[in-house]
Amino acid sequence: MGFQTVKFYQTGTFTVGNRLLAPDERSVQADENRSNSINSGHRACQGCGEALGARYAIDAAMAESNGQLIAANATGCLEVFSTPYPESSWQLPWIHSLFGNAPAVATGIAAAMKVKGRHEVRVVAQGGDGGTTDIGFGCLSGMFERNDDVLYICYDNEAYMNTGVQRSSATPPAARTATTMPVGSEPGNVFGQGKNVPEIAMAHNIPYVATATVADLRDLEYKVRKAMRLHGARYIQIFVPCPLGWGTASHDTIRMARLAKETGMFPVFEAEHGEVTGVVKIRHKVAIEEYLKPQKRFAHLFGKHAHPETIARLQAIADRNIRKYGLLDEGGNQDV
């Protein structure tokens, strides 16, 4: 069973905090004394989903490990905007080495802590989808295969944003990037390629794999805290919209993540030892157009030279996710 939503206390657990909830039912982010792992002054764009997702996740991991946490970071936006030498926004021990080796670095830290007998110290590794699904993939698979005691968090914004929005293996079909036909009559990424890393992680039969979005904080915190209570290799992929790379308004970051989940484009689930153990159901199902339309990377699908057949193919992907993961309740979803 996943995070148990409190459905009715005005806003229940839908909001970050709620004065009507008992203290032990409240979120880490609602706490005045949360660790603020990534502090103000970082150079992320306005409305950055990754900066938000990273604070949500690392604050939760800090809370669960009583602050005994070391982070290894892959190259990418998160590293660049947080730590331009000699400044850093990170308020925990943090190491950056290369683009592709964050899982290996984290493995090494975990091994060192084990040798030193520092069992209380926990290790996370983190990176964007480029560093995770492409460049660091070999190291990541090795870390999974050895079941090293590391929680790897991938902040998925579906392209290489830091270097100017190039396609990654997490870029969805039809999305326009700098390298997926930015111009021409058929711009956008091709169908049928790319990697589903959460499913690949599950294929390693590691103790815990989960997906989450920045639109559902309570589910995200639940998954990070649960992962931190386990040992061995764990993987969480967090969906973090990118206003710059997607061409969305900076205030729409959370809305886009919510729509990705509500359309079925991004299935939110958790799996233990290779088996799905819980899914977050769609609350108010919406058509794919609602998710695509606000994004400039999909603008070529609409307007004068619209591509309804491409939209239909994207809808089919969402429908397949809904079917595969059972994202809809029988007889409609009800809050109360």
Add this chain to the structure above:
Amino acid sequence: MSKPFAITLKPGTSLANLTGTWRSERPVYLDRLPPCNNACPAGENIQGWLFHAESGDYEQAWRVLTESNPMPAVMGRVCYHPCENSCNRAQLDSAVGINSVERFLGDEAIKLGWKFAAPATTSGKKVLVVGAGPSGLSAAYHLARLGHQVEIQEAGPLSGGMMRFGIPKYRLPREVLDAEVQRILDLGVTLKLNTKVARIEQSMKEGNFDAAFLAVGAHIGKRTFIPAGDATKIVDAVSVLRSMEGEDKPMLGRRVVIYGGGNTAIDVARTAKRLGATEAIIVYRRTRDKMPAHDFEVEEALQEGVMIKWLSTIKQAGEGEITVEKMQLDDKGYPQPTGEYETLAADSVVLALGQDVDLSLLEGVPGLELKDGTVQVSSNMMTGHPGIFAGGDMVPSERTVTVAIGHGKKAARNIDAWLRGTVHQAEAKHELAEFQNLNTWYYSDAHQTVRPMLDIIRRQTSFDEVQGGLDETNALFEARRCLSCGNCFECDNCYGVCPDNAVIKLGPGKRFEFKYDYCKGCGLCVAECPCGAIKMVAEET
């Protein structure tokens, strides 16, 4: 200092980087005016008292409520709740049952004996209130809490005005009314019953009053000429309802015809039914959608077996029967006679055609302006004569208990200012909290709790209260359906969703603050605020 190998700079923190300079718009917290508050004729801070009810602090909720309205148990029964008609939640699922929560709070207060706080200071000024109806009682309450000495002079034998002599018991049990009146009197308000003010200036002089508030109401039933034989009993609605409070119940017979289409007509028809009439027929000259009576009351009357003859006027009343003429609406919606007649059996005819004000107490007062049978007052509720204020049904306005209570409050504040030689300045209204200001994703679907209704047989045969109240559990549920439109309820969303940690949480009850040094102006806090309590404003360049 010596640095590690290959290190040339000291490690620094990103706090040195003031990203607030990137901003072209800044978020600001604000309170918007919830539509319920905006619609309330009594000026209640509904969102404000629901906020306390949500956390189960019913006494504090009641205290905030009674800052505007001293009679929540009455209002929770008889108010036509314009608040609920404007509730933003109606666009989501169904309006918050504000009226039922108000009644719950009022009943709790009576049950647990909550009292009003005594005024902190006394002004030494004396104010005469004429009439112990809702408007007079409300004014007396507010004046007393402002520290003035108040005396109510009431012509009738009991307090309450139209709440007692106009609203039937099945809508407002008298023990509820008595309890709320007594609580006002407990503040030190003097009530003189059976004391008709014949000449206002004389009464003020005799009692050394510094100001007066007139709230005599409108209790003279309007008549219309109906050719009638001697044997036909024609009475007016106000007299019927008033006599219900006495020992001798009105004798209306088995077949009662009520003439008119307002709430009073409905009240009389339902009363007649309860008194044993086999037929209670309302004759109204227009159609149901044009009827001034509230639709739910029409519906309840129909359920109880009241019949309504639409598009009909009474032409003649004979012995045991009346003649009605059928009407039809013209292009402009006015009823026109058709020349078609029919007869109805009737032992009595009750005229419910509206009420006039008895203005005799104002004779000879200089400066007053009377128009269409009402007293004209300026925006501060003062008549043309300095020191004499008026409100309720005797001034031009919608004639409801809620409006009357609002008049009493408004007049009291202006009388207070006038007595101090100042002018009352009402606070500027905040901008309205509209549905599009909300992010309704964050609220759970939850439909309004339906209040229990008395079974139909008892409704037709007794004066027991028709509509039941909520209990603690469902009153709490109902209060928590409030969206808190336009007013922060500390959900921590802004504090949580800021990617730049640029929101400071100040602690329970203290809300939040922006760290403008770091806020980049992305607007996520505004977009994700459930209740619309933040907005973006352009930075000055």
